[in-house]
Amino acid sequence: xxxxxxxxxxxxxxxxxxxxxxxxxxxxxxxxxxxxxxxxxxxxxxxxxxxxxxxxxxxxxxxxxxxxxxxxxxxxxxxxxxxxxxxxxxxxxxxxxxxxxxxxxxxxxxxxxxxxxxxxxxxxxxxxxxxxxxxxxxxxxxxxxxxxxxxxxxxxxxxxxxxxxxxxxxxxxxxxxxxxxxxxxxxxxxxxxxxxxxxxxxxxxxxxxxxxxxxxxxxxxxxxxxxxxxxxxxxxxxxxxxxxxxxxxxxxxxxxxxxxxxxxxxxxxxxxxxxxxxxxxxxxxxxxxxxxxxxxxxxxxxxxxxxxxxxxxxxxxxxxxxxxxxxxxxxxxxxxxxxxxxxxxxxxxxxxxxxxxxxxxxxxxxxxxxxxxxxxxxxxxxxxxxxxxxxxxxxxxxxxxxxxxxxxxxxxxxxxxxxxxxxxxxxxxxxxxxxxxxxxxxxxxxxxxxxxxxxxxxxxxxxxxxxxxxxxxxxxxxxxxxxxxxxxxxxxxxxxxxxxxxxxxxxxxxx
Amino acid sequence: xxxxxxxxxxxxxxxxxxxxxxxxxxxxxxxxxxxxxxxxxxxxxxxxxxxxxxxxxxxxxxxxxxxxxxxxxxxxxxxxxxxxxxxxxxxxxxxxxxxxxxxxxxxxxxxxxxxxxxxxxxxxxxxxxxxxxxxxxxxxxxxxxxxxxxxxxxxxxxxxxxxxxxxxxxxxxxxxxxxxxxxxxxxxxxxxxxxxxxxxxxxxxxxxxxxxxxxxxxxxxxxxxxxxxxxxxxxxxxxxxxxxxxxxxxxxxxxxxxxxxxxxxxxxxxxxxxxxxxxxxxxxxxxxxxxxxxxxxxxxxxxxxxxxxxxxxxxxxxxxxxxxxxxxxxxxxxxxxxxxxxxxxxxxxxxxxxxxxxxxxxxxxxxxxxxxxxxxxxxxxxxxxxxxxxxxxxxxxxxxxxxxxxxxxxxxxxxxxxxxxxxxxxxxxxxxxxxxxxxxxxxxxxxxxxx
Numbered sequence: 001x002x003x004x005x006x007x008x009x010x011x012x013x014x015x016x017x018x019x020x021x022x023x024x025x026x027x028x029x030x031x032x033x034x035x036x037x038x039x040x041x042x043x044x045x046x047x048x049x050x051x052x053x054x055x056x057x058x059x060x061x062x063x064x065x066x067x068x069x070x071x072x073x074x075x076x077x078x079x080x081x082x083x084x085x086x087x088x089x090x091x092x093x094x095x096x097x098x099x100x101x102x103x104x105x106x107x108x109x110x111x112x113x114x115x116x117x118x119x120x121x122x123x124x125x126x127x128x129x130x131x132x133x134x135x136x137x138x139x140x141x142x143x144x145x146x147x148x149x150x151x152x153x154x155x156x157x158x159x160x161x162x163x164x165x166x167x168x169x170x171x172x173x174x175x176x177x178x179x180x181x182x183x184x185x186x187x188x189x190x191x192x193x194x195x196x197x198x199x200x201x202x203x204x205x206x207x208x209x210x211x212x213x214x215x216x217x218x219x220x221x222x223x224x225x226x227x228x229x230x231x232x233x234x235x236x237x238x239x240x241x242x243x244x245x246x247x248x249x250x251x252x253x254x255x256x257x258x259x260x261x262x263x264x265x266x267x268x269x270x271x272x273x274x275x276x277x278x279x280x281x282x283x284x285x286x287x288x289x290x291x292x293x294x295x296x297x298x299x300x301x302x303x304x305x306x307x308x309x310x311x312x313x314x315x316x317x318x319x320x321x322x323x324x325x326x327x328x329x330x331x332x333x334x335x336x337x338x339x340x341x342x343x344x345x346x347x348x349x350x351x352x353x354x355x356x357x358x359x360x361x362x363x364x365x366x367x368x369x370x371x372x373x374x375x376x377x378x379x380x381x382x383x384x385x386x387x388x389x390x391x392x393x394x395x396x397x398x399x400x401x402x403x404x405x406x407x408x409x410x411x412x413x414x415x416x417x418x419x420x421x422x423x424x425x426x427x428x429x430x431x432x433x434x435x436x437x438x439x440x441x442x443x444x445x446x447x448x449x450x451x452x453x454x455x456x457x458x459x460x461x462x463x464x465x466x467x468x469x470x471x472x473x474x475x476x477x478x479x480x481x482x483x484x485x486x487x488x489x490x491x492x493x494x495x496x497x498x499x500x501x502x503x504x505x506x507x508x509x510x511x
Numbered sequence: 512x513x514x515x516x517x518x519x520x521x522x523x524x525x526x527x528x529x530x531x532x533x534x535x536x537x538x539x540x541x542x543x544x545x546x547x548x549x550x551x552x553x554x555x556x557x558x559x560x561x562x563x564x565x566x567x568x569x570x571x572x573x574x575x576x577x578x579x580x581x582x583x584x585x586x587x588x589x590x591x592x593x594x595x596x597x598x599x600x601x602x603x604x605x606x607x608x609x610x611x612x613x614x615x616x617x618x619x620x621x622x623x624x625x626x627x628x629x630x631x632x633x634x635x636x637x638x639x640x641x642x643x644x645x646x647x648x649x650x651x652x653x654x655x656x657x658x659x660x661x662x663x664x665x666x667x668x669x670x671x672x673x674x675x676x677x678x679x680x681x682x683x684x685x686x687x688x689x690x691x692x693x694x695x696x697x698x699x700x701x702x703x704x705x706x707x708x709x710x711x712x713x714x715x716x717x718x719x720x721x722x723x724x725x726x727x728x729x730x731x732x733x734x735x736x737x738x739x740x741x742x743x744x745x746x747x748x749x750x751x752x753x754x755x756x757x758x759x760x761x762x763x764x765x766x767x768x769x770x771x772x773x774x775x776x777x778x779x780x781x782x783x784x785x786x787x788x789x790x791x792x793x794x795x796x797x798x799x800x801x802x803x804x805x806x807x808x809x810x811x812x813x814x815x816x817x818x819x820x821x822x823x824x825x826x827x828x829x830x831x832x833x834x835x836x837x838x839x840x841x842x843x844x845x846x847x848x849x850x851x852x853x854x855x856x857x858x859x860x861x862x863x864x865x866x867x868x869x870x871x872x873x874x875x876x877x878x879x880x881x882x883x884x885x886x887x888x889x890x891x892x893x894x895x896x897x898x899x900x901x902x903x904x905x906x907x908x909x910x911x912x913x914x915x916x917x918x919x920x921x922x923x924x925x926x927x928x929x930x931x932x933x934x935x936x937x938x939x940x941x942x943x944x945x946x947x948x949x950x951x952x953x954x955x956x957x958x959x960x961x962x
Contacts, residue, residue, distance in 0.1 A: 030818050031621070034629050034856050045596065045862035050869055051948040052876035057760065057868065060875050061894045065732050067762050071636040073860040078598060081856045085602040085626070085849075092622030094610030102612055109517050110610050113562055118784075119600070121580040122573025128786030129588055129925050130577060131913055137575030138785055148556045163648035163788065166829070166841045174690055202829035202839035206659075207690045211834040249543045279554055280541055286548045300517075302606075304846030305623040306613040306645065306806060308788030324686075347689070348682035351589065351651035351775075352786025363557075364569060370559025373515060379537045380520045386540055387528040403540055430618050441830070458519035459528060490618035492819040500811035500823040504800065506642045507632035 031091065031491075034084050035508050038074035044081055091491050092305070093435055099461050103407045103438035103450025104197070104245060106275045106297035111368065114300065114361035123360050128352040132337055139336030142328045142353065145363045146312075152374070153271070153291045154284020155314030159323050161354040165272060168292030168311030169203035169239070174346040175315060175322040176237045176266050176290060177207055182322075182344060185264065187236035193222055195246055195442040197270060200239045209236055216444055220246040220400045227259055235265035242286065243273045243405035245442040245450070247385065257287025266290065274298040275454065276382055276405035279375030289316045299362035310358040324349045380455035381406040384462060388453055391466045395473045399445055407452035409445050420476040420483050422447040427494065428475070428486035432468045516562075577922065579783070583950050585877075587898050587941020588728065588925035589650070589677050590786050591778045593756065593866075594945055599780045599853045603846055613806070613842065617821045623845060624820035627808040630848040633855045637758045637863075638772040639765025640794035645806035646848040647791030647840065650775025651680040654722060654752050655687035656793065656804045656838055657771045661720030661748040662693055663837070664802055669717045670695045673705045675727035676752065678930035684722065693719070703731040703891025703900065710741055718747040720771075725764075726757050729891060729939060730874070730898030739768025748799075755779055755792070755851075757896045759858075759867030771795050780854030781847050790847035801827060804838030869944035870897035877942040877951045884959045890937055898941045900927065900934070904962055909938050915961045921954060 058066065076084075094100070100107035118124065126135055146158040162168035173190065180187045190204035191212045201211040214230050217223040221244070231238075238260045243249045250256060260267050269288040275298045283291045295301050296309035303309070315323065321344040329339050338353070369377060382405050389408040393401055396410040412422035426436035426449075438450040453462055476483050487493065514521075525537070534540055541549075560568055584592045603609060607622060614620030614627075627645045634643035647653040658670045670688060672681055674697045681697070688695045698709050704727065714721070721742040725733035739749040750771045751764040756778040764772045777789040795803055801824060809823035829836040858866060874897040881901055882889040890900040901924070903909060909926035916923040928935030942951065 031625060033625070033632075034852075035632065038859075042859070043861060044598075044857040044859055045865070047594070047862065047865055047869060048944050048947070050872050052873055052951070054872055055875055057871060060871065061732060061761075061896075064736075065762055065894065067758070067760055068766065070860055070864055071758065071763070073633065073636060073855055073858070073863055075859045075861070076856060078857065081598055081853065082601070084856070085853060086605065088622035088626055089602075089605035089607040090622065091620075091625070092607040092611055092614075093616075093619040094607045096606035096610045100612070102615075105612050107612060110606070111517060113565065115604070115609075117566065117569045117573075119782075120570065120573040121578040122570075122576040124782040124784050125578040125580055125592075126576045126785050127579075127584060127586045127590055127592070127783050127922065129586055129590075130922055131910070131917055133914070134577035134582075134917055134922070135785065137572035140575075141572050144557060151554050151556045154550075163652070164840075164842045166839045167648060167652075170690070170839055174686065177690070198828075198830040198833050198836070199839050199841050201834035202832070202836040205834045205836070206687070206839045208692055251543050251545060254545065254547060277544075280550060281544050281548050282550055285550065302609045302846070303612045304609050304844070305611045305626075305849070306845035307842040308648075308790075308844045308847060309842055310788075347686040348651075348679055349686055350683060350787070351649050351677070351679040351789075355788035356785040357782070357788050360569075364565065367557055367560045367565050367568065368517075368562075369515070371554035371556045372513070373559055374554075374556075376513070376515065376518065379540075380518050382540050383520070383525065383528055383532070383537055386532045386534070390532050403534075403543055426616070427618070430616065435612075435619065436616060456517050456519070459524045487618050491621055492618055492817055493813040493815055495617050495813045495819045495821050496811045497821050497823065500809040500821050501825070504642075504807075504823060505810040506800075506807060506823075507628070507635045509632075509635075 031087060033508055034076065035074045037076050037080050037084065040075055042075045042077050044076055044078045098433050099457060099465055100435040101437045101451045101453050102435060103452040104272055106452060106454055108300055108454040109456035110300055110302040111365060114364045117364050118357045118360045136336055139328055141363055142359060143330055143336055145359055146328060148366050149293060149312055150314055152278060153314045154282030155291055156317045157320055157323060158312050158314045160312045160359055161324050161350050162292065162311040162313055163350055163355050164307065164309045165292060165294040165311045166199040166203055167349065168313045169199055169270065170206050171324055171349045172268055172290040172292055172313050173203055173207035173209065175319050178322040178344060178346050179319055180236055187234055189234045190236055191230050191238045194444045195244050196239060196241065197245065197272060200270060220248050221250055222256055224252060224255060227256060231259060231263035231265060233264065235263045237266045237268045239268040239270055241270040241273050243276050246400055246409050247404040247407040248400055249405055253286045272297060273406060276378055278378040279371055280378055284316065289319060295358055295362040300365045301358045301361040308355050308358055310355040310362065322346050377455045384453040384455060384457060388451060388462055388466060392469055395470045407450060409448050409450045411445055412447040412449055415476040418476050418480040420480050422449055424483045424486065425472055428472050428483045430487035431489045434465060577917065582920055582922050584922040585924050585940045585942060585954060586922050588939055590783050591941060591943055592783065592945060593778050593943050595780050595782060596854065596857045598857055599850050602853045603850055608849060609846055614822060617819060621819060624808050626849050626852060627845060628810060628820050630852045631808060633852055634792045634794050637755055637763065638794045639763025640772050641797040642800050643792060643794035644803050645808055645845065646843040647793050647805055648844065649787065649789045649791045650752060650773060651683040653773035653791030653793050654680050655684045657750040657773050658684055658720055658722060659687060659691055660771060660799060660802050661750060662691060664748060664799060665719045665746065667717050667719035668693050670720050670722065671698060671713055671718050672722040673698050673724060675700045675705055675729060675731065676722060676724040677728045680752065703729045703893040704733050707734055707737045707741065710738060714741060714745045716745055718745055720748045720750050722750045724752040726754055726896040729900050730895035731891060731893045732761065732896060735764055735767040735769065757867055759863035760871065770799060776847065776851040779851035781850050788844060788847055790844035790851055802837055805840050806843045866944055873944065873946055874899060874942040877940060880951055880955045881958065884955050886962050887958065897943060898939055901938050901940060903936045903938060907936055907962060909936065912961055916957060919957055921957060
């Protein structure tokens with residue numbers, strides 16, 4: 001599956017830590033697009049026979065509504081398809097390929113039983129509009145999951161509908177907006193710390209709010225004075241991640257909650273970092289009124305290359321009337337039902353009942369651990385992160401070197417004197433078979449490197465990664481070009497992103 | 512301490528690591544959490560099960576649902592029971608795909624990036640549009656994002672939506688519109704499709720977008736070109752939500768004047784899964800490219816001049832623009848976009864035509880067959896794709912009829928009274944390529960017997 005028509009002259013050797021750019025004159029192989037494999041007349045499909053009396057299509061659908069020319073889709077057979085996508089998969093790196101310490105994304109192992117279960121016909125092959133009597137098993141699972149997530153977060157009720165974290169944020173903010181409006185209050189501002197995820201202010205905008213960003217203090221935590229100065233009669237909510245994106249627990253959380261509540265605002269918990277606190281502390285007990293969870297982070301559902309995820313939202317009682325529709329309820333006779341029609345509901349946020357297939361996986365994960373097991377998950381995630389931070393602190397600058405939670409940030413600014421940037425460190429890691437950590441986030445740390453090991457990685461894996469990070473720091477001092485020109489071993493070298501954005505080529509323009 | 516199969520931490524590891532950290536216990540690592548907010552005791556959650564017991568438990572829950580391996584389905588209304596080629600599950604089960612995150616590191620994500628680039632190419636081919644993004648949560652949210660794009664592109668605040676759009680998609684549009692302070696006005700339907708004169712009445716120079724679904728919720732094929740002409744006359748954008756499998760034979764909305772084309776890719780090889788996860792698609796004309804929400808993959812070259820793919824046009828996005836982003840969306844439905852791509856690869860040029868044709872043939876046979884049952888009639892006379900509405904005899908409850916069908920192993924049609932009160936006693940039937948003549952004939956017999 002090599003596109004023979006596009007070749008150039010040279011490529012670099014695969015590199016180990018010590019290799020340099022040695023030209024071996026190999027032919028660069030470009031992976032063909034599926035469209036480039038097309039051969040007229042080839043087919044890959046098998047469809048049922050037309051066993052009903054045929055009608056002429058144009059006799060039932062007017063000609064002007066029919067396609068004037070058919071879509072220029074490729075003509076390939078099944079083996080082409082399997083080889084093409086198998087080869088693409090081999091050009092991709094997932095958690096099953098190796099360590100993936102991407103901070104804030106909780107790239108833990110995705111259990112295989114979850115994948116099996118979600119494919120059971122009784123889950124995968126059911127329709128959202130079947131009679132309720134014919135989906136009682138599904139509704140019972142949803143109801144139990146709602147209760148489990150409410151218990152885990154310390155909230156009174158949970159909606160499973162939001163499709164992702166950002167979608168959950170928006171859903172929560174719409175409920176906050178409805179709550180204030182119902183009370184006759186016009187509150188237009190959402191406060192976020194400067195370390196917040198970009199989705200927080202973006203979700204606030206889509207929910208019709210303006211964002212106020214407050215600076216963090218020297219400890220990397222919410223600056224209470226800045227918060228006091230920011231709140232007022234126009235405050236709708238404070239959005240907070242706790243532990244925050246620096247991996248630090250907001251020790252003053254009860255005071256923060258008090259300041260916001262006294263101003264008449266509500267507290268929104270961005271659950272991206274929940275992997276640090278399961279069974280140890282709960283947003284509901286910290287004073288949060290609304291919580292979203294990222295099931296694709298904390299609850300091990302696979303990230304899928306960018307989705308699908310799921311972003312359930314939990315609320316305290318005062319927000320119950322505003323939950324999106326429908327809500328799964330248990331009736332007195334023990335059966336389950338989908339209820340709509342609450343007059344104050346914010347309405348629908350997504351078609352049907354959320355990303356059910358993802359919810360099945362998350363429920364399976366919860367039952368794999370139970371409450372004590374989930375607590376152990378968080379304990380090990382936090383120990384792993386602290387261990388890495390301590391072993392790396394002599395080699396990279398730790399802006400906050402106290403105890404961290406499930407992740408920590410360090411700065412690559414110490415390498416700038418050698419002309420090496422954090423991006424270069426990330427690219428060099430690729431040569432050692434690692435997915436790099438999150439880089440350049442959060443924005444309030446210069447040359448930021450954000451590491452989240454998760455609980456599913458062993459000490460040996462952490463040690464090997466740490467040793468590699470130390471080696472790269474040494475390379476940066478001794479042979480900076482080696483780092484700056486990395487990676488060497490990947491299927492492509494650094495790509496020209498500027499041209500991609502300036503002169504966008506966004507499809508193959510086959511027709 | 513209980514050891515666990517996904518957690519490698521041994522007691523020895525724990526002791527060694529704590530020593531490096533300088534902590535005496537794991538508890539020490541949580542000392543920054545105030546005692547007042549520490550949770551005491553065990554959370555009241557579902558208990559742990561061993562792997563075998565868990566498969567049994569999940570099997571029992573699954574077994575209480577009527578699935579389409581065991582039941583014959585005539586239910587559509589936005590989620591369809593199409594044949595899913597075996598190849599798809601094998602491809603999306605490759606864990607290099609499903610255990611990866613968003614491709615932020617292009618050098619080790621070329622597989623996903625190329626797969627998304629091909630998905631964008633497929634969507635452009637099917638819809639007749641210039642550019643498409645990497646996908647959206649679902650068809651309903653894609654439609655809402657299209658309304659949002661139109662409002663920002665035109666600087667206007669009124670959204671005109673055909674009432675033949677999926678009721679849940681309209682509801683999602685209303686929710687987003689509330690957040691963005693947009694007004695939504697609906698256009699009444701006529702004979703199963705929308706009268707263009709009704710559209711003309713509500714259009715004005717404050718209209719940002721006209722939202723059309725075709726094939727619409729009743730299965731009917733809307734007059735897209737006339738709607739586009741009217742919308743453009745007023746300076747509004749035309750947004751078309753469509754069923755991608757219909758585009759094997761129905762004209763590409765891009766050729767009929769659409770500015771934005773969205774829809775749900777579920778019919779393209781994605782399992783029904785009680786309605787989710789599915790995959791929304793989103794395609795626009797060249798003029799709207801930089802206003803698109805979501806991830807977009809572009810082609811470029813590496814340092815050696817070799818073709819490669821990257822996430823691009825990121826200055827639209829929340830992680831760069833924060834509160835000024837075109838949308839708050841951060842993820843996409845990459846794995847399901849991959850399902851749809853594999854489906855379209857397997858079907859290819861001819862297969863997409865043939866599957867659309869089978870849907871038309873079988874649905875039209877079923878419409879004729881059911882409407883020939885005494886007491887039943889075809890409600891609307893306008894052209895349709897693979898769904899149609901049947902009027903039940905006066906006083907017949909669609910819900911009760913469906914329960915009778917269920918007892919006979921059939922999942923019946925959608926009770927339209929649930930979302931259109933004036934259509935109480937009407938059922939929406941979907942007939943895909945999977946239904947056989949004998950299943951359709953049997954449905955007619957069962958309905959006759961049940962009435």
